Each structure stands twice: as structure tokens, then as C-alpha cells.
């Protein structure tokens with residue numbers, strides 16, 4: 001059993017005064033990294049004075065991805081001053097060659113190396129050379145472009161003896177596991193902060209969403225896999241449900257280059273289950289040992305579960321789509337259901353509606369694609385858009401109206417007379433299509449209900465218990481509002 005890594009919050013600011021102010025605003029951290037290379041007026045004494053937490057003083061040179069543009073002698077003086085003034089740690093780049101500082105202050109040196117392009121071929125030799133210097137902590141950060149790069153770092157962590165301290169980081173989205181599961185990498189600490197281009201996670205997200213301080217060897221790992229992942233609310237929903245249900249589990253974004261990449265990572269970290277999104281919804285079909293009938297009919301799965309050493313796959317999009325209709329008591333048998341679009345979600349919706357006895361018509365701008373989706377469920381292809389009065393239930397399975405282009409609709413504004421309009425888009429919560437339909441007297445359902453429904457079904461399948469009521473919806477709504485405030489739109 002390894003010990004829980006500490007949490008180090010990285011602070012950057014334009015001036016020393018602001019760096020100090022930010023330092024004092026940190027609410028929960030074991031260590032604070034003060035990035036003196038981010039300020040225009042680096043002043044060691046000022047940033048160290050009055051601190052209440054241990055610090056790492058970093059003054060990264062431009063040649064190592066930092067912001068310091070002065071000479072190497074100036075940099076060395078700043079770092080020496082920090083060590084002499086009692087900074088608990090000072091970060092020195094391995095390639096800087098400040099041997100005098102290492103010799104004099106070795107145990108307080110974080111010897112660091114960064115590769116922003118990938119994993120160097122000689123990583124092990126490099127790590128051994130860094131270990132041999134006697135630095136207190138060896139920090140190696142490499143750009144992770146696939147999940148397997150985390151395994152390279154996991155292997156590397158095994159070279160460090162129990163008395164040696166290391167921080168091994170995969171920079172970028174594919175390396176997020178090295179930050180959240182730092183404990184599995186034997187890390188002395190994990191860095192949190194707002195340096196987004198290296199894939200840092202904010203301290204609040206690490207602590208509140210991923211429950212960083214509770215993660216142990218026993219914590220079950222789940223995740224969302226696809227490529228690329230972009231912004232997703234699934235980690236918010238599942239982590240909130242695990243926390244509320246008191247389940248020792250964490251759910252991570254796991255952007256896998258391909259199915260093999262995910263499987264290799266999942267084996268090494270004992271991943272128990274995953275939500276699956278594009279393009280792996282199809283590529284995993286022939287990788288699982290067990291597959292439910294719905295996935296076969298849809299031609300895509302969206303959930304994986306590890307049963308012993310076998311992967312099972314299922315499709316909860318169908319149940320997630322139907323749930324809001326059931327909740328509203330909608331009778332689907334004999335209902336004239338028109339689907340807009342002929343992509344992945346249209347296939348799941350067509351299977352769902354047909355399985356409940358609806359008369360399915362698929363309308364897409366590409367008539368051939370509409371015909372393929374329709375024929376798979378014994379339905380028809382129709383004109384795009386469908387004629388007024390030709391449907392009882394209209395389901396939008398196109399992205400038209402999604403953030404940021406929220407003022408458009410796949411339907412003309414006067415194309416309704418009655419019926420129920422169900423838009424799969426969940427950002428925004430109320431789309432232009434829904435507004436137009438409501439104005440014309442139709443009932444409407446937004447995509448958040450389905451998003452929550454499919455996630456709740458995944459949670460049940462993985463854990464055998466229901467997600468606590470309302471928790472996933474609240475988490476998703478909160479994150480969507482944050483994304484929209486920052487204009488990072490969720491797709």
C-alpha cells in the first residue's frame with residue numbers, strides 16, 4: 001500500500017504582488033508551487049515572506065517551456081536566493097546543470113525534466129541519471145498522446161526505490177490518470193492548477209470531482225473512452241453519483257487512440273467499466289466477449305464492464321432515450337414517430353422506438369442514409385424536413401441548434417400542428433426547435449433527460465445499485481452552466 005500523494009497547487013501571476021495574493025488565496029494544498037518565471041518582477045524574498053504553507057520555487061527557463069527570459073546566471077541567483085531564504089523546495093531543470101545548487105541543497109531540489117513533444121526513447125536512462133544526482137525529488141513530465149504513455153510512466157515508477165521520491169506526469173488529456181491516480185505512480189505529490197496547455201486540473205476539480213484525497217489502491221477506476229473526447233459532463237455525473245452513494249470509485253476521461261490502447265490501460269489499472277463514445281462505440285463491438293442484443297441491433301455499444309477477465313458491452317442509449325417517454329406516460333405503440341438525422345443516435349432512437357411498437361420514419365438530408373437506418377428497423381424514409389401533420393412524435397437526432405449555433409433549427413418555424421417534440425441536444429437545455437414547437441402548442445423534451453437516463457443505466461449496470469436520485473442531473477446542469485460561462489461548448 002502506497003501513501004497518498006500530497007497536493008501541490010501551481011500559482012502563476014503577472015506580478016510578484018499578485019503571485020503573493022494568489023498564494024494566500026489557496027484554500028486546500030499541502031504545497032504551493034510559485035512560478036516566479038510568470039511574473040515580470042521576480043522577488044524571492046517577497047514571495048516567501050509570510051507564507052503559511054511549504055512551497056516549491058520554480059523559475060522555468062524558456063528553453064524548458066517556462067517564461068523566464070533573463071540570463072542563466074540571473075536564474076541561478078534567484079533559485080539560490082530561494083534556497084538560502086528557506087524555500088522548502090526549488091525546482092531545477094535537469095538540463096540546467098546547476099551542479100553547485102544540487103551539491104549544496106540536493107534534498108530540497110526538485111530535479112525536473114519536461115518533454116512537450118512525446119515520450120523520449122531514452123526515458124529510463126534519463127530517469128536513472130536524474131536519480132543518481134541525489135536530488136530530493138525527481139520530476140519527469142512527458143507529453144502523453146495515448147493512454148499507453150501512462151503505462152510507460154507506470155513502469156518507470158517501479159524503478160524508483162521506496163525511499164526515493166518522484167513525480168511522473170503525462171502532460172495532455174491522455175495523461176490525466178497520472179495526475180488523478182498519482183498514488184498508483186508512487187508520486188510524492190500531484191500538481192494542480194490552471195496551466196491548461198500541459199493538462200493541469202484545477203485543485204477544486206481534483207479534490208471535489210475526483211476526490212483526490214480519498215483515492216487508494218482499493219479505489220475502483222471507471223472512465224469515459226473515445227477519441228477525441230472534448231468536453232464532457234460524464235465525469236461530473238458519475239463522480240457525483242459515486243460520492244453520494246458512498247462508493248469508493250473514481251471516473252476519469254480516458255481518451256484512447258484506439259481499442260487496443262484502452263484495453264492495455266484498462267488491464268494495467270484494473271478499470272472496472274467505461275462509458276464509450278465516438279469512434280469506439282463501433283470499434284469495440286468485436287472486442288467484447290459478451291454483447292447485449294440492443295447493441296447488436298443498434299450496431300454500437302456505449303458501455304463496457306469488466307466481468308472477471310472478460311469485457312461485456314451493452315447499449316444504455318436506448319433505455320436512456322425511452323426513460324423520459326415512460327416517465328411522461330407516452331404511448332409509443334402505433335405512434336407515428338419521425339426521426340431527424342441518420343447518424344449514430346438516430347440508429348439507437350430508431351431501435352428504441354421500433355422495439356416499443358412505434359411506426360418509424362427517418363428523415364435525413366441524405367436520403368440514402370435515411371433509408372439504411374429506416375430499413376434496419378422495418379421503418380420508412382421520408383422527406384427532410386417532414387411534412388406538417390405527418391408525425392405524433394418528432395425526435396431531433398441532428399446537431400442542428402447545439403451550442404454555439406443555438407439560433408438555428410432543423411425544422412422551419414411553421415412546421416408543427418401538434419404532437420411531442422424530443423430534441424436529443426442537451427446544450428442548450430431548451431433549443432430553438434423546442435421553443436418553436438412549444439409556441440405552436442407542442443409538448444417538448446430536451447436531451448438532458450436522455451443523457452442522465454443513459455448514465456444512470458450505466459451506473460446500475462456497473463454497481464448493481466441505482467444512482468442517488470437527482471445527483472447526476474444536478475452535476476450535469478452545473479457543469480454545462482460552467483462550460484457555457486467559459487464558452488467551452490459541450491458537443
Ligand code: NAP
Pocket residue numbers: 317320340341342343344345346364365366369396397398399400402410424425426447448450451452454491
Ligand atoms: P452523428 O452520428 O454525427 O449524426 C448526425 C446526423 O445529423 C447525421 O445524419 C447528419 O447528416 C445530420 N446532420 C448534421 N448536420 C446537419 C444539418 N445541418 N442539417 C441536417 N442534418 C444534419 O451524430 P449523433 O451522435 O447521432 O448525435 C446527434 C446529436 O444528438 C448531437 O447533438 C448529440 O450531442 C446528440 N446526442 C445526445 C444524446 C443524449 O444523451 N442526449 C446522445 C447522443 C447524441 P450527414 O450524415 O449528412 O452529415
